[in-house]
Amino acid sequence: MAETAHTSEMTYTKARFIKCALQVNPADYIRYRGQQQTLSEDEYNQQLLEAALEAGVEVIGVADHGSVAAVDRIRGLFSQHGIVVFPGFEIASSEKVHFVCLFDESTATDLIKMHMGALKVDFEQPEVPVYKSAIEIIDYVNNKGGFIYAAHVTNDDGVLKRRMNHVWKHENLRAAQIPGSIGDLKGVEGDFYRQVLLNKNADYRRQRPMAAINAADVCKPEQIKADGTSCLIKMSRPCFASFKQAFSDPESRVRLNSDRPEHYASAIEGIRFVGGYLDEVDIEFSDHLNALIGGRGTGKSTLLECIRFALDLRPFGQSAQKQHDAVIKANLGLERGRVELFVRSAAMHGRHFQIKRRYGDQSVVLDEEGNVSPHQPHDLLPGLDLFGQNEIHEMTRDRSSRNKLMERFLDGEQADYDATIAEVLQRLKENRESIVKALQQREEIEADVERLPKLQDQARQFQALGLDEKLKVIPRLEKERRLNSRGTDEIDRLREAISGLKESLPDTTYLSDAALEGLPHAAVLRRQKAVLDGLVEKAWQAIVQLEESHRESTQGLAPLKQEVEKAIKAEEQKLEAAFKEIPASQGKTGRQIGAEYQALLQRIERIQPKQAMLQSRKAQIDGLYSRRKKLLLELSEASGDRAAVMQKSLKRLNRRLDQKVRLILTSEGDREPLFAFLSACDLEGVGPKRLAWVKDGDFSAVSLAEKIRTGAAALQQTGWGVTPGVAEALCRLPERKLLEMEELLLPDLNEIELNVTHGGQHVQFRPIDDLSTGQQCTAVLHLLLLGNQDPLILDQPEDNLDNAFIAERIVSELRNAKLTRQFIFATHNANIPVFGDAEWIGVLSVEEGKGRILPQQQGAIDLPEIQHLAADILEGGEAAFNQRREKYGFE
Incomplete structure (x- = not known):
């Protein structure tokens, strides 16, 4: 593992989901429940701390009714153990709706008390509703830099239970506390609560969906361990600024404990350089979306090509290979530099490995104990995709590469039929050799x-x-x-x-x-x-x-x-x-x-x-041909079954592509092998043009061979467009060639079509060969973003992509796909790291002729230093990001 993120407790280089318990009460709160506290304040705080540490809670919100007396003792104790405390209070509005108000971890308790006073909290009876309305309380807390959420919204004192849609739709109310998952609310009160939280109820629809959180009252230490008392907030570091920032993008940054997916994907967890242009660069990547940014020439492409070098992957195409070799030589060759990757492999059941490669040497894989492993890099990350600049475009121009890419995402059920077909073809070959020998x-x-x-x-x-x-x-x-x-x-x-x-x-x-x-x-x-x-x-x-x-x-x-x-x-x-x-x-x-x-x-x-002997040989040949007919039938049936399975798999795949891309498969539709076979037979007087009918037909190689055996007249009567001269030439083919022809298995013909409309316009698909370069790359990228356990690494994908497609399609898919797959992009396009909400952004710079990514130049968009660096580097500086003001946190 790279050591960058561990050099100090105060060094944070990537965003992660942090468990937050946002309604923790002090020791004497239990009296509101009509119960007697048997613990002293110190005992309660200590047990609460131990329970929080056991549960993995890193942030708590202290929110008593009308009192902050216990905040400083809790804050002092918890901060010693790395747990951040947001001070605050719970309040009931004039409509008797409850809210929890939280403030920055450094906020003094006197200031919190002043806020309660400004809201007219009765300190003698703090649980009594104040004279301020819900809207007034929401606006006040936001104006004072705090954060407010609607408490227990499905209870009698909750905003939804009281059907207060004007409060729900208020733009400064960002979160609502529910007891469990959204799914648990299915059917409750006619499915009202679930529909509202999914933003599907017209009367409660918000421009920005409400974030659902779990934050049940904690009034006994052990309660903090329950899932319903905490939620997950993605932050680079646990602090109030990052916490608030998360609710500007709750779809990406706010999760219930029940919603957190199990993570079984592979990841390049870190990379370290020894020698060369990137000497001493040491990075710990996120498991999710990583974005390398920096000015041109700082080394973004170099870093990705070094990952390719360590993994011993070949680029697509000769020009890309030549460019890769030149980059590696220029940046590692002079000092014979070394690249070290730290990898978690899904193919190896989550085991960790280190891959080392020095310039001029082969890659070496080390296991968790540091022993040399027999595995190669490809064994660890067999499904990894890495494309340098323009490589995706080059791949779109190669039909066989497109076909292989498309078949990768089918369900794989055809593999069993492929094995059967291969076995039958082998038996057909042996049968052919026996027939040819017997005929001779x-x-x-x-x-x-x-x-x-x-x-x-x-x-x-x-x-x-x-x-x-x-x-x-x-x-x-x-x-x-x-x-x-x-x-x-x-x-x-x-x-x-x-x-x-x-x-x-x-x-x-x-x-x-x-x-x-x-x-x-x-x-x-x-x-x-x-x-x-x-x-x-x-x-x-x-x-x-x-x-x-x-x-x-x-x-x-x-x-x-x-x-x-x-x-x-x-x-x-x-x-x-x-x-x-x-x-x-x-x-x-x-x-x-x-x-x-x-x-x-x-x-x-x-x-x-x-x-x-002649009679015996004729009987043998008849038996061989009879056996061959049976084998050809087996081949036909296996091919038909495979085609049916492929079509079903394709339908499922098209549903996953959700009308962004459409895939079309014509079983055995690629007739080029049959055309090439006949062309190679050197038919007398027959050139390629006179064989054009082969490409246009839909007959099989077996049926063509059968017709040739019946004679030229029968061939001309097929309606396939065979001219007399061609028919005569075909009928002169020796039996050996006809037997070979029968064994030709025509490949499937795969077509990729892209929906070229934007927004909610009517779907319009266009074949990939008729698309612009950017649209072709977009179509392929949609496929690359489909589920895969191994990382996807791209160098400046925006070079060949349409900006509208990046914003409307690619980024939205990234936000979903990154939950279960790692992405590492080098980019100049702000849409990818900003709207994609990259968990790690690394800013490359040059110092004394060396590439650098300093610890303070790494993090997510919730860190102010990363916000400003991103704004300066990504396409035009801060002025170009005015529309992203809220996302960046600019004042």
């Missing part, structure tokens, strides 16, 4: 079988010379030679089987003593190992016997083979005598005629068995 073998056999009639006719010519009877032993000898060699083949097959059996024996090393050490059921697992070891031992015994039998058979077969071969050769020698008896003919000696006849008969004998 069939062609070879057919060529031989086709020669058989001619050979047999030649044999009949020899037989006419009376040779058949004399040389009838020749085909028999050839058959014997073939059968004699078969035995060796059979024995060799067994040898291969024995070798495979050896490799298939169980491996029990996975049940070794080391692997079982410490396991609760190791004894049972050891018994399993004993059974398997017994099997292996018996199998080896059998293998040894098989190998011995194989050797014996090989040895026994060898002399028998030699005996047959010797007998065949003896018979062939006898043929020599028979050849001499053959009369000469056509200029050939009897021996030549006999030798030719012998060779002819041998060829006929070798080919004749292939007639049966």
